[in-house]
Amino acid sequence: MILIIIWEVVYKVGVDVLGVWKSYTFPEPLSVIKTLGSLISDGSLIGAILISMRRIIIGYTISLVVGLILGLLIVRFKYLDENFSALILGMQTLPSVCWLPFAILWFGLSESSIIFVTTIGSVFAISMATEAGIKNVNPIYVKAASTMGAKGLKLYFNVVIPSALPSIISGMKQGWSFAWRALIAGEMLSATKGIGQILMVGRDLADINQVASVMIVIIVLGLVIDKFIFGALEKSVRRRCGLERN
Template sequence: MVFRSGLWPEFSFPSPVGVMSNLWAGFRDTSFLIAIAVSLKRVITGYFISLVIGLTLGLTVVRVRYLDENLSPLLLGLQTLPSICWLPLAILWFGIGEDSIIFVIAIGSIFSISMAAVSGIKNVPPLYMRVAKTMGAKGLKAYTTVVIPAALPSIISGMKQGWSFAWRALMAGEMLSPKDGLGYALTVGRDLADMNQVVSVMIIIIVLGLVIDKLIFGRLESSIRYRWGLDRA
């Protein structure tokens, strides 16, 4: 095994036994439970803000041709910007604390959600609109009853991607947090050269991501795809 080969010291390449012991100790003294609760509260708050702003921005941009032509390239550029680049601005505007972390989380996923909404609506087959007009649905009614529901598979995919961006932004923000959170636990493990803790937190983050994807986004995506005949139940 690599951790027994002697090529690296144990503190830089921890053993599975050390990682499992650290996980057990962290859950037994509730330190990991507290970190998970704090991080979930932050990421849910920031993600909800990004969801509201992102969907509103995307739906507005795709409805107004002038905004579409001028803002879409900007949104695409901002989507590629790593969340950690917003940290200096967040600290300058809000200081080191909860507000700056929430800001980084929200700004990290807003643009991916917006672009997913724009792309999804633009890719709705024109035939749907013609059918809607034939049946008497026009203007805003056709938009809300036909276009947006048809674009939901793409919008859900964007929401899923935005959630992953929110988690990455959370870790970046919490590494500057004065206390609590999984990102803070990562920082403590790094400062103490305790790679068992670092790997333990990484495992917790992976498991949380898989559970949330399976229980929430997976079911939502499957339901939407089944409704539109894109998948079987």
């Protein structure tokens, strides 16, 4: 509520008093709320959210599986570590939107192209976090488990991976945020239905209130998912590791 009041004051001072901005370049809180209500009432926003959520769930799930496997392989095989770690880091720094021309050429203007961009946007962050988490496991844990007879896959899955989980979950959270960005960029540039498409329509119509409304929806969705999925998962892992009280 305080943020909305501050926002309204900034709008009144900047637009009505000082004339720093034009009314069509700076959103007003009340107009944004009205636009948001209109998008919800006509069903366009709800439909777009469902479509976008389906895409990101598919893309993120693929990136999660591929990223975890890739991270495990890099740690397991020294050749891959020496030759692919730097490449993966370089790929991670590459903006996801750069992959969109490839996606369109390979898959056309289809659902698959957006899912591909979403997947490629998060897979490297997850693999890097998996690699770093396993490499930074305290050697004492491994030695202690080895003295008690744990070895091979049993040592790996019962000691190493559980110890690396906090780092892996952090990478999963980062990967989710990258996947969101890639998804919105893909939907904006491929002109297909989804949250990004509504954002693009607002830009084309010079409707700053619609643009602000969609931005708020994206932020809210991100916060909800972080709190109820990743937050709960992180809390559970911390409790199992003795870092948080029940």
